Each structure stands twice: as C-alpha cells, then as structure tokens.
Amino acid sequence: MPKIKSQYKILLAFLLNLGFSIYEFIGGAFTNSTAIMSDAIHDFGDALSIGISYFLEKKSTKHPDTNYTYGYIRYSLVGGMITTLILLFGSVFVIYNAILRLFNPAEINYDGMIILAIIGVVINFAAAYITRDKSSLNQKSVNLHMLEDVLGWAIVLVGAIIMRFTDITYLDPILSILVALFILKQALTNFISILNVFLEKTPAGISLIEIKNHLLELPEIKDVHHLHVWSLDGFHNYATLHAVTNHPTAELKQLIKSELAEHQISHTTIEMETPKETCSEQNCEIHTETISHSHAHHHSHNSK
Numbered sequence: 001m002p003k004i005k006s007q008y009k010i011l012l013a014f015l016l017n018l019g020f021s022i023y024e025f026i027g028g029a030f031t032n033s034t035a036i037m038s039d040a041i042h043d044f045g046d047a048l049s050i051g052i053s054y055f056l057e058k059k060s061t062k063h064p065d066t067n068y069t070y071g072y073i074r075y076s077l078v079g080g081m082i083t084t085l086i087l088l089f090g091s092v093f094v095i096y097n098a099i100l101r102l103f104n105p106a107e108i109n110y111d112g113m114i115i116l117a118i119i120g121v122v123i124n125f126a127a128a129y130i131t132r133d134k135s136s137l138n139q140k141s142v143n144l145h146m147l148e149d150v151l152g153w154a155i156v157l158v159g160a161i162i163m164r165f166t167d168i169t170y171l172d173p174i175l176s177i178l179v180a181l182f183i184l185k186q187a188l189t190n191f192i193s194i195l196n197v198f199l200e201k202t203p204a205g206i207s208l209i210e211i212k213n214h215l216l217e218l219p220e221i222k223d224v225h226h227l228h229v230w231s232l233d234g235f236h237n238y239a240t241l242h243a244v245t246n247h248p249t250a251e252l253k254q255l256i257k258s259e260l261a262e263h264q265i266s267h268t269t270i271e272m273e274t275p276k277e278t279c280s281e282q283n284c285e286i287h288t289e290t291i292s293h294s295h296a297h298h299h300s301h302n303s304k
Helices: 002-031 034-059 074-103 110-130 137-165 171-198 208-216 250-261 284-303
Strands: 221-231 237-245 267-273
Touching: 002 034, 002 110, 002 137, 034 074, 034 137, 074 137, 074 171, 110 137, 137 171, 208 221, 208 237, 208 250, 237 250, 250 267
Parallel strands: 237 267
Antiparallel strands: 221 237
C-alpha cells in the first residue's frame, strides 16, 4: 500500500510541474525575464523526469515472477537515479545561467515577476508537501525537485521585491547560485544513497559484527558465517547466512529470524550446518575472517 501511495503522489507532482512549466513559458515571455525562462526549461525537464519516475514507480509494484524473482522493486530506484541525475545537471545549468546574468543584467517586468513568483511558491510548495514523506528513494528524489523549485521561486520573489525598489540587480543571480549549490549537495547525497543500494553495500545503521555476536548468544548456535545483508530499495533489508548447530530445528530458525528482524531485516534465508560439515562456498572463510579481524580491531581500539 505505501508503494501505491508513493506512485500517485509522484503522478500528482508530475501534473503540477508540467502545468506550471507551460505557465512559466508564457509568463517568462510576458515579463522578459531570462531567469523565469531558464527556470521554465528547468521545470519542463523536471516534469519529464518525474513522469519517467511515475511509470517506473508504477512498474516497481509488480509482483515477483520468473524473470524478476525478487519483484520489480528496483525499477523505483532507476526512477530515483534518473530524477537525481537530471537534478544534478539542472543545478549546474542554473548556476551557469546565474553567472551569465551577473555580467549581463536584463530589463525585467518586476511586477509580473512578483505575481509569477507568488504562484510559483504556492504550486511548488503544494507538490513538495505531497511528496514529503519519502516512502521510496524515487519519491525522495522527486521531493528534492519540488524543494528546489520552492526555494528557487522564493528567491525569485525576494529578489523581485528587492529589485523592484532598489538597483541591486545582481542579488537575484547570487541567491539563485546559493540555492542551486544547496540542492546540488542534497542531490549528490541522494545519488550516493541510490548507488550504494545498487552496489549492494551493507545498509547504513546495520553492523554485521553486532548481528553475528547477537546470533552467537542464541542457544545451540556454534558459529555464524557467510553473513550477507543488503537492501533492494533502500528500505527493505534482506539477509543470507550459514548457522552452525548440532540441533537444526524450526524453533532455532525462528529465533534467528526474530533476532534479525530486530536489526530491521525483513527477509532472511538461513542455511543450517552441523559442526562436521565444511562450507562449500569459496569466500566463506575470507568473509568470516574479515568480521573476526574487524571485531578484534574494534576491541583493541576500545581497550586503548
């Protein structure tokens, strides 16, 4: 159900953005504002990327099949990646145009600019509010787009009011650069988060050492190795592990799953082994030693 909500929130953000970008083209021509015209192009690019995100978010709700045994959930991440990349390039584009405007100020209809900016703040704030809960990394990317537009139009509004009564024409491009830099930083952080999920990095806030130590405290568990934790979409965590025990029971397996659930792991695959068995996986011992060495280093560091 959260996915369905996320999907329709992205669709609503798309419709708001597309309608407003068309409105901006008309307003930019009316006010002769290069700032508004460049923002119209930027917003149209936003709407296009959000539209792509909507269809990918919708596809991500499909159930697992023989082609995608884990489901289509990562299509949502692809949408987030596309949206974030457009946001990164869009921020650079805004900075470039703002620098040009510093050296080539244009004659602008400030009254029309103020009216456009007020409408821009209201519409984009509504879209940012709709997508605020970020129930997927894709929706988080879309929310960043909306946040950028709210801040951008707030800056246009403040700049237009100040320039309406003063001669400080360079204020608008300077503030635009500051907003673009802020969004650039946010987008880069989001891009790294998405990339980490694709690279199957251990999710943030999860410690393999801590999980292994907790599992070893369970009755009948002699050893835990080949422990892997990853995320499909940045929200749902999965784990696989080998548990060594003399008594491989359904009750013990349930205890392991309950322990992992406390570490925000929703899906677990467990292979039970007896102490006499030899793990057939090539990287099994390497992975175990890596955790052991890290654990030993952690303890020696704490003792100092």
